[in-house]
Amino acid sequence: MNRSMMLWVIWASFVMSIFLYLFIAYTVKVDYMPVVGAAPKPLMAIFAVESAVMAVISVAMRKYALINLLRKGKLKPGSPEEIKRTMIVFIFAWALSEGIAIFGLVLRFNGYFFKDVVYFAGFALLMLAYHAPRSSIYLGQELE
Numbered sequence: 001m002n003r004s005m006m007l008w009v010i011w012a013s014f015v016m017s018i019f020l021y022l023f024i025a026y027t028v029k030v031d032y033m034p035v036v037g038a039a040p041k042p043l044m045a046i047f048a049v050e051s052a053v054m055a056v057i058s059v060a061m062r063k064y065a066l067i068n069l070l071r072k073g074k075l076k077p078g079s080p081e082e083i084k085r086t087m088i089v090f091i092f093a094w095a096l097s098e099g100i101a102i103f104g105l106v107l108r109f110n111g112y113f114f115k116d117v118v119y120f121a122g123f124a125l126l127m128l129a130y131h132a133p134r135s136s137i138y139l140g141q142e143l144e
Helices: 003-027 042-072 080-109 114-130
Strands: none
Touching: 003 080, 003 114, 042 080, 042 114, 080 114
């Protein structure tokens, strides 16, 4: 299996896991908060801020740990080090993006509504779409 196919398969597994989280959140029986605010009130805000931080980290990591090194010529496209670094950076960025959806699932298990899960899952899917393994990135062509 070549590198681009492997990256797409791994990326697709991250996307599928988010849909699995949505299915679990939709089908699980959860006791809703009997009184508004019975669940920890700051939990949604904490997870929202943490999701934003994770998104920024994933974007910065891709830019500074991969693309800038390719632009400066410190990584040669197709070299073993570039291949290893590309795999590490992408998988780490995808894991951070998937973690955002997991926050939504945790909210659901704490009595929040399904729509709250959808917000986090939607943001996670947007981040995964942003970090999709486009050939211009992992072939070192996104240098201009």
